[in-house]
Amino acid sequence: MNPLVAPEPSARHGVTALSVNLNKVALLRNTRHLGIPSVTRAATLVLEAGAQGLTVHPRPDGRHIRAHDVHELAELLQDWPHVEFNIEGNPFHNLMDFVRAVRPHQCTFVPDDVGQFTSDHGWSFPQDAERLKPLIAEAQALGVRVSLFMDPVPEAMAAAAACGADRIELYTEGYARAHLNGQAAQALPAYVAAAEAAMASGLGVNAGHDLNRDNLTDFLRAVPGVQEVSIGHAFIADALELGYAGTVRDYLRCIQRAYAPQAR
Numbered sequence: 424m425n426p427l428v429a430p431e432p433s434a435r436h437g438v439t440a441l442s443v444n445l446n447k448v449a450l451l452r453n454t455r456h457l458g459i460p461s462v463t464r465a466a467t468l469v470l471e472a473g474a475q476g477l478t479v480h481p482r483p484d485g486r487h488i489r490a491h492d493v494h495e496l497a498e499l500l501q502d503w504p505h506v507e508f509n510i511e512g513n514p515f516h517n518l519m520d521f522v523r524a525v526r527p528h529q530c531t532f533v534p535d536d537v538g539q540f541t542s543d544h545g546w547s548f549p550q551d552a553e554r555l556k557p558l559i560a561e562a563q564a565l566g567v568r569v570s571l572f573m574d575p576v577p578e579a580m581a582a583a584a585a586c587g588a589d590r591i592e593l594y595t596e597g598y599a600r601a602h603l604n605g606q607a608a609q610a611l612p613a614y615v616a617a618a619e620a621a622m623a624s625g626l627g628v629n630a631g632h633d634l635n636r637d638n639l640t641d642f643l644r645a646v647p648g649v650q651e652v653s654i655g656h657a658f659i660a661d662a663l664e665l666g667y668a669g670t671v672r673d674y675l676r677c678i679q680r681a682y683a684p685q686a687r
């Protein structure tokens with residue numbers, strides 16, 4: 424499988440790329456042996472509507488995205504050369520098998536345990552540094568960009584860069600919870616500082632987890648340099664009401680609003 428190649432989304436559009444996480448389509452599909460809802464059909468519809476990327480997290484327990492989904496999406500994306508394929512997972516579990524076989528545009532290292540309910544923390548530095556370095560180097564040697572899932576801790580960004588990572592993904596659950604409680608202003612400074620520290624260390628900045636139509640614009644207005652947001656749970660919940668295409672358009676509008684001049 425040739426590596427999927429696409430220009431940097433930010434270079435292409437100057438704004439944050441939307442990568443739709445398809446985990447929850449697979450979760451629903453797996454509750455019957457009928458193959459519906461189709462993950463590849465969902466992928467086609469969100470890409471036709473303008474999403475710039477797809478993200479999957481093939482967890483070892485196969486609760487949602489499974490190996491065949493990953494390979495079917497990689498095949499589908501051969502017809503979408505400018506779309507980014509981002510595969511998430513723990514590189515000490517099953518992620519590297521997918522990186523070697525599929526060579527996605529990006530892989531995101533997430534320090535989840537096998538049975539974890541959902542992703543709820545980033546990597547720890549300096550503890551994780553030495554064991555991450557060779558896997559980062561291996562993925563990059565295969566032409567795959569490496570992003571590290573990180574809590575918004577500015578002091579950790581230099582160490583993440585020293586491991587050789589290309590980007591970090593800011594874990595945004597804390598921001599989303601604060602936004603829901605009307606306390607986004609108290610939560611955002613940590614994310615701004617972490618993004619600035621990451622970029623000062625030469626890292627690109629992605630973001631994800633519990634982002635949605637209500638909190639996305641405020642986050643992107645405040646946090647500089649976010650090249651990609653990967654959004655799944657809320658996106659799919661919205662798509663149950665609005666359809667895939669309408670939901671993509673809504674999220675793209677949320678992103679564009681963040682970059683529009685604000686009325687004074």
Ligand SMILES: CC(=O)[C@@H](O)[C@H](O)COP(=O)(O)O
Pocket residue numbers: 444446447479480482511533540541542572631632653655
């Ligand atoms: C890493 C992260 O925050 C999410 O991408 C993760 O994929 C969510 O996993 P679940 O969809 O299994 O909750």
Ligand SMILES: NCC(=O)COP(=O)(O)O
Pocket residue numbers: 444478511592630631632633634653654655656657658
């Ligand atoms: N990396 C975050 C992601 O892919 C989706 O997270 P969520 O929107 O399902 O919480």
